Amino acid sequence: MNEFLKLHIVKWFEKGKRYDGRSLDEFRPVVVEYGVTKNAEGSARVKIGDTEVIAGVKLSVEKPYPDTPKDGNLMVGAELLPLSSPDYEAGPPNEESIEVARVVDRGLRESKAIDTKKLCLIEGEKVWMIAIDICTINSDGNLLDAAALAAVAAVQDARFPEYDGKVVNYKKLTDKKLPIARLPLSITVMKIGDYLFVDPSIEEEKVVDSRLTVALAQDGKICAMQKGGDAPVAIDDIGRMIELATVKAAELMARLKR
Amino acid sequence: MGELLVQDKSIVVPGEEVAAGMDFLPTEGVYRDGDKLVASRLGLLAVDGRLVKLIPLAGKYLPKRGDVIIGKVIDVAISGWRVEINSAYTAMLSMKDATSEFIARGADLTRYFTFGDYLVTSIVNVTSQNLVDLSMKGPGLRKLPEGRIITVAPNKVPRIIGKQGSMVSMIKDATGCKIIVGQNGIVWLQGEPGQELIAVAALRKIESESHISGLTDRIKAFLDEEARKLQIGQSPIAHSASGGIVPQR
Numbered sequence: 001m002n003e004f005l006k007l008h009i010v011k012w013f014e015k016g017k018r019y020d021g022r023s024l025d026e027f028r029p030v031v032v033e034y035g036v037t038k039n040a041e042g043s044a045r046v047k048i049g050d051t052e053v054i055a056g057v058k059l060s061v062e063k064p065y066p067d068t069p070k071d072g073n074l075m076v077g078a079e080l081l082p083l084s085s086p087d088y089e090a091g092p093p094n095e096e097s098i099e100v101a102r103v104v105d106r107g108l109r110e111s112k113a114i115d116t117k118k119l120c121l122i123e124g125e126k127v128w129m130i131a132i133d134i135c136t137i138n139s140d141g142n143l144l145d146a147a148a149l150a151a152v153a154a155v156q157d158a159r160f161p162e163y164d165g166k167v168v169n170y171k172k173l174t175d176k177k178l179p180i181a182r183l184p185l186s187i188t189v190m191k192i193g194d195y196l197f198v199d200p201s202i203e204e205e206k207v208v209d210s211r212l213t214v215a216l217a218q219d220g221k222i223c224a225m226q227k228g229g230d231a232p233v234a235i236d237d238i239g240r241m242i243e244l245a246t247v248k249a250a251e252l253m254a255r256l257k258r
Numbered sequence: 259m260g261e262l263l264v265q266d267k268s269i270v271v272p273g274e275e276v277a278a279g280m281d282f283l284p285t286e287g288v289y290r291d292g293d294k295l296v297a298s299r300l301g302l303l304a305v306d307g308r309l310v311k312l313i314p315l316a317g318k319y320l321p322k323r324g325d326v327i328i329g330k331v332i333d334v335a336i337s338g339w340r341v342e343i344n345s346a347y348t349a350m351l352s353m354k355d356a357t358s359e360f361i362a363r364g365a366d367l368t369r370y371f372t373f374g375d376y377l378v379t380s381i382v383n384v385t386s387q388n389l390v391d392l393s394m395k396g397p398g399l400r401k402l403p404e405g406r407i408i409t410v411a412p413n414k415v416p417r418i419i420g421k422q423g424s425m426v427s428m429i430k431d432a433t434g435c436k437i438i439v440g441q442n443g444i445v446w447l448q449g450e451p452g453q454e455l456i457a458v459a460a461l462r463k464i465e466s467e468s469h470i471s472g473l474t475d476r477i478k479a480f481l482d483e484e485a486r487k488l489q490i491g492q493s494p495i496a497h498s499a500s501g502g503i504v505p506q507r
Contacts, residue, residue, distance in 0.1 A: 003374075004375075004376075004402070004405070005404070005407065007404040015451050019406070
């Protein structure tokens with residue numbers, strides 16, 4: 001990205017304004033819709049401004065991993081569809097889509113959002129596997145936060161299909177929901193120069209020096225962090241970034257259904 | 259004796275026969291097939307005496323000789339720069355047309371223009387194979403300093419500029435922004451935060467409402483209204499400035 005566009009953005013920051021008129025710590029309008037797809041056991045669509053992400057949850061009965069015979073499995077995949085941005089290509093996952101999937105996965109896993117012990121059917125033999133798939137519909141910045149929010153909402157929305165011990169009947173969903181222990185949210189705090197801000201637009205995302213994604217549980221507990229961007233971040237800045245993320249996470253949490 | 263087969267200013271589709279006979283002459287977007295004129299694009303038919311022209315409703319920019327456009331440097335080649343011009347084709351700016359300075363053999367061309375630079379440049383030639391040649395020699399042609407780049411529909415550019423530049427001057431005067439509109443639909447702006455957002459919103463408004471009459475008056479009213487809001491401290495048109503046209507919900 002061009003240096004002179006960055007200069008322009010930074011000059012605006014000095015006046016406390018963003019490229020699209022927001023203040024530095026302001027999110028674009030956030031919309032969460034539940035149950036948007038027919039075939040998934042749970043799904044959600046999240047819109048942050050013009051950014052749009054759909055997440056779906058599929059449940060299946062699988063063999064547990066040998067090291068966790070009593071726990072259900074969790075898997076997160078993300079696909080950056082070519083229709084969502086001219087920068088995305090079809091084909092094998094690239095660095096960015098792997099990062100989205102891993103950050104969402106780690107947020108859910110390390111916060112112990114889902115009580116995986118309750119997903120066990122027969123110890124060492126059969127457990128439920130939760131597969132979360134994330135698709136981008138439109139990419140206008142801040143995919144990480146949108147994807148994390150969509151994944152959590154889809155998990156909230158999911159219901160178990162009927163299972164008779166042999167086959168899963170996906171045509172019929174029971175009323176049983178996933179065993180959710182707590183809801184984690186990811187907030188990505190961006191940094192250009194000395195300025196911290198959240199919810200970048202696509203232009204801002206291209207010129208950030210560094211970013212920190214903080215996954216927080218409902219109670220404000222930090223569950224996971226991911227740092228990105230080329231520039232290093234001082235320890236004081238990390239403190240400020242976490243502070244900002246905590247405030248914003250509480251704001252986003254209000255968008256989720258209880 | 260020729261006759262028009264469809265009315266002037268009506269919408270035609272590609273392949274539609276618009277006129278018969280040799281009296282009419284095909285220009286932009288219209289071609290001759292035997293003694294008939296056929297539309298090659300979707301658009302409004304404009305008949306001017308014997309000339310039949312088609313004003314496209316949408317589409318990418320088609321490079322035309324003499325156009326002053328804004329382009330982005332995407333490659334530095336051995337003897338010039340490749341420039342992205344918001345078209346189906348990329349353009350070439352050769353070393354000899356780039357500067358009046360003497361460039362020594364083997365000099366580092368990135369000293370003049372480098373990747374990602376935006377240039378105001380003019381098209382000197384478009385070949386039949388759609389190879390586009392650019393030049394930086396002429397009044398106002400230069401590398402652009404810091405600012406915002408937005409893209410508008412190229413076929414709306416004449417409306418954005420207005421008669422003798424009246425529309426764009428009105429926005430410039432009202433907002434105090436510096437604005438350069440390229441014929442290819444790339445627009446460069448620089449101004450104070452609040453004012454620049456108003457300018458961007460005004461451009462978007464022109465883009466979406468240019469077909470409704472009384473455009474100039476409406477844009478003037480819009481600029482006055484937003485300036486008033488800005489003065490009393492209301493945040494002007496937040497959230498809608500980035501990206502393309504925000505769909506109405």
